[in-house]
Structures are given as structure tokens and as C-alpha cells.
Amino acid sequence: MVRYHTLTRIIVAFALFLCLFSPIEASAAVSYPSYNYSYWENTDPSPLPYTPEKVIDGRGTSYGLLNSPEDVFVSKDNTLYIVDSGNNRIIVLDENYELIQVIDTFQNGTSTDQFNDPKGIFVTEEGSIYVADTGNQRVIELTEEGEFIREIGAPQSDVIRTGFEYHPIKIAVDKADRIYVIGRGVYDGIIEFDSDGIFTGFIGANRVRFNPIDYVWRIIATEEQREKMALFIPIEFNNLDIDEEGFIYTTNAEEDTSTPIQRLNPTGEDVLRKEGYHELIGDLEYAHTGSSAGTSTFVDVSINQFGMYSALDIKRGRVFTYDEDGNLLYIFGQLGDQVGTFRTPVAIDQLGEDIIVLDKGNHRLTVFKPTVFGSHVNQAVHYYNQGDDQASAEYWKEVLQLNANYEIAYIGIGKSLLMEGKNKEAMTYFKNGHSRSYYSKAYKRYRQEILREHFGLGMTVMVCFFLCVASLITFRKIKRRKVSGVENGMD
Amino acid sequence: MLKMEWIKFPIFVCFHPFKGFWELKYEEKGRISIAFLFLFCLTVVAILKRQFTGFIVNFNNPTELNSIAELQYIVLPFILWCIANWSITTLMEGEGKFKEIIMATAYALVPLISLYIISTLISLVITWEEAPLYFFLETIATIWFLFLLFIGIMTVHQYTVTKTVVTFALTVIVIAVMLFLGLLIFSLIQQMVSFVETIYRELLYRM
Numbered sequence: 001m002v003r004y005h006t007l008t009r010i011i012v013a014f015a016l017f018l019c020l021f022s023p024i025e026a027s028a029a030v031s032y033p034s035y036n037y038s039y040w041e042n043t044d045p046s047p048l049p050y051t052p053e054k055v056i057d058g059r060g061t062s063y064g065l066l067n068s069p070e071d072v073f074v075s076k077d078n079t080l081y082i083v084d085s086g087n088n089r090i091i092v093l094d095e096n097y098e099l100i101q102v103i104d105t106f107q108n109g110t111s112t113d114q115f116n117d118p119k120g121i122f123v124t125e126e127g128s129i130y131v132a133d134t135g136n137q138r139v140i141e142l143t144e145e146g147e148f149i150r151e152i153g154a155p156q157s158d159v160i161r162t163g164f165e166y167h168p169i170k171i172a173v174d175k176a177d178r179i180y181v182i183g184r185g186v187y188d189g190i191i192e193f194d195s196d197g198i199f200t201g202f203i204g205a206n207r208v209r210f211n212p213i214d215y216v217w218r219i220i221a222t223e224e225q226r227e228k229m230a231l232f233i234p235i236e237f238n239n240l241d242i243d244e245e246g247f248i249y250t251t252n253a254e255e256d257t258s259t260p261i262q263r264l265n266p267t268g269e270d271v272l273r274k275e276g277y278h279e280l281i282g283d284l285e286y287a288h289t290g291s292s293a294g295t296s297t298f299v300d301v302s303i304n305q306f307g308m309y310s311a312l313d314i315k316r317g318r319v320f321t322y323d324e325d326g327n328l329l330y331i332f333g334q335l336g337d338q339v340g341t342f343r344t345p346v347a348i349d350q351l352g353e354d355i356i357v358l359d360k361g362n363h364r365l366t367v368f369k370p371t372v373f374g375s376h377v378n379q380a381v382h383y384y385n386q387g388d389d390q391a392s393a394e395y396w397k398e399v400l401q402l403n404a405n406y407e408i409a410y411i412g413i414g415k416s417l418l419m420e421g422k423n424k425e426a427m428t429y430f431k432n433g434h435s436r437s438y439y440s441k442a443y444k445r446y447r448q449e450i451l452r453e454h455f456g457l458g459m460t461v462m463v464c465f466f467l468c469v470a471s472l473i474t475f476r477k478i479k480r481r482k483v484s485g486v487e488n489g490m491d
Numbered sequence: 492m493l494k495m496e497w498i499k500f501p502i503f504v505c506f507h508p509f510k511g512f513w514e515l516k517y518e519e520k521g522r523i524s525i526a527f528l529f530l531f532c533l534t535v536v537a538i539l540k541r542q543f544t545g546f547i548v549n550f551n552n553p554t555e556l557n558s559i560a561e562l563q564y565i566v567l568p569f570i571l572w573c574i575a576n577w578s579i580t581t582l583m584e585g586e587g588k589f590k591e592i593i594m595a596t597a598y599a600l601v602p603l604i605s606l607y608i609i610s611t612l613i614s615l616v617i618t619w620e621e622a623p624l625y626f627f628l629e630t631i632a633t634i635w636f637l638f639l640l641f642i643g644i645m646t647v648h649q650y651t652v653t654k655t656v657v658t659f660a661l662t663v664i665v666i667a668v669m670l671f672l673g674l675l676i677f678s679l680i681q682q683m684v685s686f687v688e689t690i691y692r693e694l695l696y697r698m
Contacts, residue, residue: 040552436547440619443547447616 030340036331036406039277039434041284044405049321049330049374050355052340056097057364063091063102065363071170072358072365074349075123082358082365083131088115090131090146095351097367103129103146113148115140120170124177132168132181139168139181139197152179155191155199164188172242180240180248187236189268190248204250204268205234239347243303247271251298251311257281260298261311261322276326277407277434282313283320292316292335300348302355306385308378310348310355317342319355319368323381327408330374333357340366353378373402380412389416411435418442423449497525501601508639512646515598516591523590526597533600534565536607545614548625568666572596575665576644579658585648595643599636606632 036046058065067086074080078095089104105114116135123129127144139152154166167184168191174180177195180203189202218226235254242248248264258279263272278284282296296313303309307324317335322328334341343361350356353375355368370378380395393416396409403409414429415438423446430439451458500520504511515521538558541551573596577589587595610628617625645655 040554431546437619440547444618444620447618 031338032334037284039407047373047402048371050332050368050370052366053369054367055339055364063099068360069358070119070346071121072347072349073121073123074351076125078351081121083118083121085117106148108148122171122173124173130171130173132171134167134169137166152197157199170239172240174242174246182237182240187234204264239300241301241303249301249303251301253297255294261301274326280326299346302348302350304350306382308381312345312348314345317345329377389419407433501598504598505601508642512643516647521594526594529597529600530569533604536604537561537565540607540611544611547619548614548622571666575662579661579665580648587647591647595647599639599643602635603632
């Protein structure tokens, strides 16, 4: 017994020793468990989708430490722009995170100008840099090299209410060079400028929401009390992004809303697809009391080219990634002080398959790389987006190998089986994936198949049945007649 | 011959409720054992329905199904209803005996039992587009049941329509009161038990 014990110890010690020198990088480990929500809204453990790969805080570089950075943007050619708000500058990095340039001053007319607490940035496909220069209440357009092009000031129009204050914080530019600006405290909607920088209107104003109890109180309250109450004003947007088709994705920080993420069409209507199991509200289970109580509070959203989008929750420091149909694909991140956790995450973007999260509180940028699991999910969604169900299903199978509880994968495989005409098998997969609509489709075909196959037998049985019934009835009639005949005879 | 009558009479009641319940009361055609059999049948059917309804219209979480818990949705309301209705109607000059109330209520369950069986079977062979048929059957079953219950209670107590409506509303209120009292008693007993238990433990530690 003792010998056995010693042996176990040696083995354990050896295993630990091996771990120490194993080629698995330290970055692969994060300090939190990963989870995802099942169809029944349970939090199921899940493999980690992304792990931190690199941290950029300016330490040991020529540009020095970051100070309260507010925004990050990755342009089409994979150049990285960090708005280093505390230092009033913009840091431009290449895809290997090496410095290209620092933009802190520019020639505006005759004088040298600089930013004052800039909070947002957008770079067009042509390379024009748009900066929301919050402190100076203007938007600056610069060339790729950081040369001044123009500045766009506060919107001028009759429709603007009195008391409107213009502090642009986030910005996006569409393919037609229309400029969309989100202002701090602006609840009228997204401020839209045309390509010449002339104000054209507000779009996508959030609807006013109030709860009936408040309304009752308001009716009962006296004039003075009413004045002291909070106004029913629409919630303001806090960030935006533009997808390939020119739809604007926005986030807002309203509590208990069912639409914290919206996809606005040109008329300002929310057209986000919600075909997933649950509402797109981030965490479905959360504490109702305590320091971080309540629903997820999204502060940024980032779209990739396959219709997937990741939203950043500042309350619990989590990144939620959805596909174009609104299926929750994976969740990662947490508040904390270790690598891979955040203090005040404020911006998110994607460089290739990597996800970049900017942490204002920790003054740093964290680059997350997909794990095998995360990458397979991405590939599956990617192929599905391109219409290749077959290839997508192959990746979904890989995903299921790593996480058998991944219910969306069953639907993906089911779709491919349905295409192949394997209706019965597809039904099983759709059942596992809780997709009633697709199960119904598969079942309809399967039923048709069965009916066609057994049509002859079915008809025979039916004809036989009717014959039996008919003969039984006639038999009874005859019998009855006989009986009555006998009775008559008796009489 | 008598046994055939046991099956035939409830079906007769379903389609001729006025005459049926009259005969149930005054010609003593109803049987209390049959009434309990119906209650039992409905419980079994409801359990089977929850478990075996086709996937397309079955929204129950299979991991949370519990046949015992089903009793509280069928047997408990049944008993509460009968007791509450009896309590109210004795005060409101109802002519029905407790036994007759039980029988009237139970005989009204017949359409529920039969239609639930049919709808469960149908649910196994329908697609999503045909699902309205299933929900239609469910609704028919409920409406039919309520109609029979109404006529049954009305006939058994020899009430007018308005008086029956009032009795129904009062019965529901009485059920709520009974539930409230029940919960109150449970929680009080719980408090008492834990009080005694604490004292016992305290004594154990000190001795």
C-alpha cells in the first residue's frame, strides 16, 4: 500500500514536471471557466473559444504607455488605430502590432492643431481617418498619413432642440461617405451628415419606454413632484459600426431592454435577425442585486465579413458573439486584473480572426486568438454564410467532438443532411438542435417518403377494412331480418 | 349489460348534457366509482400527453417532467374545486350533494380525456403547418369541458344561469382562500417543527 502511494506521487510529480516545460503557452490558460447558454437557458460549460495572445499597453515601445484609450479601429488593410485619449493622440500600428506612426498634431490652416480628448475613430476603405474630437466638439478628417483635410463642427438646423449639446464620441462612415456620429447625451438618434459635412438629420431614434407603474405614479403626483421625477426620454445610443451592406449596428446601455443591439436599415428601423433560441441581450442569467447586477450593458459591437458580430459587455467584461441569424455562438472574457480579463472594456474590433478588446481601465489592448474550438465554429459559420452547407457541416461535426452540448451545431449538420435527402437522420439532428421549423420540414419529406413507399399496402388495408365493415353490416341486416321473420312466423 | 351502460352513459352526457346530468342526478345513473376512474384516466392521459406529444408541438423540457407533480395540476384542482363548490352551494341553496358535485365534475372530464388522446396521437404525425389542427383540438376540448361543467353544476344544484355564473366566480375565490390557508398552515407547521428541532439540538449540546 505504501509503495503504491509512493509510486502515485512520483507519477504525479513527473506529470507536473512535464506540464512545467510543455509547449502549451501560458496564454492558453485564463482565469475563468467558459460557458454558453443551452436551449433551456441553462449555463452549460463550454470549451474556451478565444484565449489572450498578446497585450499591448505601450510598455517598452517608442510611443510609450497608453493612457485611458477610448477606441480602436481595424481598417480593411489590417492597420490598427488606437485612440489614446488621455494622451490626445492616435497610434497607428500594422498587423504585427509594430508602430507605423503617431498622430498627435496636424496643420489646420496656418496653425498647428491638436486633439482634445478624442473618443472615436473610423477609417474608410480609401484610407481617410475620421476622428471624433470630443473635447473640441468637432469631427476631424485626416488623410492616411495624418494630414488635415477638414473639420466638421456641430450640426446646424432648425430641427435641433434647444439645449442640444454636441459632444461627438463615436463615428462611422458608410461607402457613400455619409458620416454617422453618436453624441454624448444625444437621445434624438444618430446624427447624420452628408458627404459634404452638412447635417441631414437624426436616424434610428430609440423609442421611449416607460413602465406602467411609473405612469401611475406620475398621474398621482403633484406638479412639483412631477418636475423632480426623471423625464421619460428615449435611451441614447453609445456606439455603432457599419457592415458591408451599409447597415448600422448600434448598442445602447438601457437596462432590461430586449434590443441592446440593433441593426438599423436606412430608414432607421431595427432589422436584426432574431432566429436564435433567445433574445440577443447577452447574459440570460445574472444577479439581481450586488455590484454588477442586472442585464449586460453593451458598449461596442464589431461585425466581421461573415455576418458574425461580437458585442462587448462592460458590466461583466464579456464578449458575446452572434451569427447573422442571431444564434449565440460563444462567450468569453471577465472582469479582473489578469491577462485576458478587463477592468473597463470600452471597444472591440477584429483583426482577421482575432478579436481585439481595448481596456480603458487597465490602459491596454488585449489580442485574443481563437482556440481550436473557436476557430471551428468560425469556419462553420463562414461556410454556412457562403452557402456551402456541406463544408459547414464538416466543421460542425468537429465542434461537436469538442462540445457535444453545442446545440446549434446539430442544426447545421441537420441542414446538410436535409440537402442530401437523408430526412430521417436530419430529423434526429434537428430534434437535438431544438429546431421545430426545420424538424417539421424534414418530417414532411420523410412522411411523404413513407406514404409513397407504403401506398399499395395502405390502400389494400383500407379496401379490406371497408369490405369487412360492409359485409358485417349486411350480415347483421340479414340476421335481423331472419330473426324478425321468425318472430313474424311465431305470430 | 350493466357494464355497457357505464360506458354509454358518460358518452350520452357529453352530447346531451341537459338530459344527461338530469338523469345523473334524478335517475341515479351516475356512479362515484366511474367518476374516480375518469379522474384517474385524465391524470394518466395528461402524463402521457406531456411525455409523448410530438416534438413539433411539445415544448416541455424532458428533464423536468415529473409524473407525481402532474397530480398537483389535475387531482389537487379537482378536489379543491369540488370542496369549494360544495362549500359555496350549501350556503346558496344548491340542491346538489357532495357526491353529485364530484360526479358532475368528473363526467365533464370525458371530452378532455378523449380529445387529449386524439390530439396526442395526431401530434405525432403532423408538420408545423398542420399544428393549428392540434391547437384547435386542444381548445375544443377545453371549451367542451367548461361547457359540460357549467351545465353539470347548474343541473345538479337546480340553479339559473346567472346564479351558476356567480357560483363559479365564488368557487374560484374560495379555492384561492383555501390555497392561501393551506400555505399558511404549512409554513406555520414548518416554523413550529424547526423551533422544536432547535430546542432539541440546543438541549443535546448542553447535556
